Amino acid sequence: RVKDEGRGGLRFFEPSMNAHLHARRQLEQELSGAIARDELRLYYQPLVNANTGEIESFEALIRWQHPMRGLVSPAEFIPLAEQTNLIASIGQWVIETACAEAASWPKPWRVSVNVSPSQFRQSDVPAIAAAALARNALAPNRLVVEITESVFIQDATNAVDVLSRLREQGIRLALDDFGCGYSSLSYLQRFKFDKLKIDQSFVRRLGQNTDALTIIGAIVNLGHNLGLQVTVEGVETAAQLAILRELGCDQVQGYLFAKPAPIILASDLEQARLRAMFHDPVKRAYA
Ligand code: C2E
Ligand code: MG
Ligand code: MG
Ligand code: MG
Numbered sequence: 001r002v003k004d005e006g007r008g009g010l011r012f013f014e015p016s017m018n019a020h021l022h023a024r025r026q027l028e029q030e031l032s033g034a035i036a037r038d039e040l041r042l043y044y045q046p047l048v049n050a051n052t053g054e055i056e057s058f059e060a061l062i063r064w065q066h067p068m069r070g071l072v073s074p075a076e077f078i079p080l081a082e083q084t085n086l087i088a089s090i091g092q093w094v095i096e097t098a099c100a101e102a103a104s105w106p107k108p109w110r111v112s113v114n115v116s117p118s119q120f121r122q123s124d125v126p127a128i129a130a131a132a133l134a135r136n137a138l139a140p141n142r143l144v145v146e147i148t149e150s151v152f153i154q155d156a157t158n159a160v161d162v163l164s165r166l167r168e169q170g171i172r173l174a175l176d177d178f179g180c181g182y183s184s185l186s187y188l189q190r191f192k193f194d195k196l197k198i199d200q201s202f203v204r205r206l207g208q209n210t211d212a213l214t215i216i217g218a219i220v221n222l223g224h225n226l227g228l229q230v231t232v233e234g235v236e237t238a239a240q241l242a243i244l245r246e247l248g249c250d251q252v253q254g255y256l257f258a259k260p261a262p263i264i265l266a267s268d269l270e271q272a273r274l275r276a277m278f279h280d281p282v283k284r285a286y287a
Contacts, residue, residue: 024080030066031077031086035093039065042097043260046274047112047231047253050245053278055271057110057144059253060098061260062090082118091119096132099143103136105264112144112174117151120158126165133169140170146197147173149181152190163191174231179219188226196223198249200234206243217247224248238277245282 034040044058064072081087094113102111119125125145133140145166151159163173172194175187180199198219205212216232223230232244235254244252257274258265 027077028080028084028086031064031081031090032084034064034066035089039067040090040093040097041065041262042094042101043262044111044264045253045260046258046265047110047251048257048274050232050249050252051278051282053271053275055109055266055274056251057112058102058264058266059112059114059146059260060094060101061114062094063262078116082116085122087116087118088123091115091125092123092128095125095128096135099129099132099136099138102142103138105266107266108139108142109264109266110142110144110172112146114146114176117147117154117159120147120151120162121155125162126169126171129166129171130169133171141172144172144174144194146176148177149175149187152187156190160191167192179215188222193228195229195231195251197231197233197253203232203234203236203240203244203254206240207237213243213247216244216249220247220249241277242280245278 041063042060043063044060046055047057047059048054049056062074062078064077066072078087078090081090095115098111098113102109115125129143129145132138133143147163166173173191174195174197175193176197177199178196180201196219198216202212202216202219206216220230229250231251231253232249233253235241235244235252235256237256240254241252241256256277258270
């Protein structure tokens with residue numbers, strides 16, 4: 001274990017741990033220059049009306065186009081950005097870029113952005129959003145902010161304050177990854193969201209497990225009774241889509257319709273392809 005005994009040096013670190021820390025510091029350093037080098041990209045994935053197949057909005061999902069590493073996924077660098085203060089500038093870039101790009105779309109689809117809990121603490125998200133909307137003459141209700149319930153864990157008072165300031169401007173609010181945390185239900189009481197996004201893990205289990213079906217159905221009814229729109233993410237198969245439509249969910253998102261792409265996929269042809277997936281009438285067996 002301690003190989004360098006004779007030479008003093010790195011006695012307290014496993015070599016592998018040392019290498020890991022070094023790699024991490026290097027990634028952090030590279031990430032800190034990524035905006036200036038224009039290496040960040042927003043990919044867009046459509047959210048589709050569950051009754052008609054009409055595209056209603058696009059979710060912006062960040063990618064890092066790294067010159068050596070290739071396309072880096074957010075799972076690899078967003079946690080790092082959150083642990084440093086890089087999330088503030090990256091998060092601002094996301095909001096500004098999403099608003100600028102959405103302003104040039106051919107139809108007034110909504111655009112959703114994911115906002116990290118640490119952004120709520122490290123930057124003034126409502127002010128950044130207000131400036132980005134104004135600069136691009138984008139109506140506030142075209143912007144959707146997606147947050148996870150973990151936003152309430154560290155400083156719930158601040159979170160509610162920030163959400164209220166977003167709401168006052170007319171920005172829409174979605175609770176992302178619903179159902180996979182510790183106490184999602186209590187947060188529905190603390191703040192009035194516009195929509196719930198049911199976590200992908202439930203859809204994943206739809207085929208194997210009738211409990212998953214019962215749970216999704218219950219969340220859809222709960223959301224509707226609270227006046228919320230319900231989206232299901234991670235839809236990959238036609239069989240899943242059929243069940244979700246029966247359960248009455250409002251909106252669907254997933255690889256079945258489109259993967260996230262560097263441009264919006266919304267041509268008439270694309271829209272016709274999507275609509276064709278929805279032309280079977282919905283059987284409301286569980287309504
Ligand atoms: P999320 O907001 O829950 O986004 C959904 C994730 O599921 C995306 O992964 C999307 O590409 C993926 N996905 C969509 N449909 C399917 C499907 O049918 N099957 C499967 N297996 N996956 C599907 P992605 O783009 O890798 O993003 C992962 C997470 O990273 C996001 O989860 C979000 O929490 C975070 N993230 C992405 N962009 C940003 C950003 O701009 N800012 C912040 N703070 N976080 C971001
Ligand atoms: Mg999201
Ligand atoms: Mg999600
Ligand atoms: Mg997620």
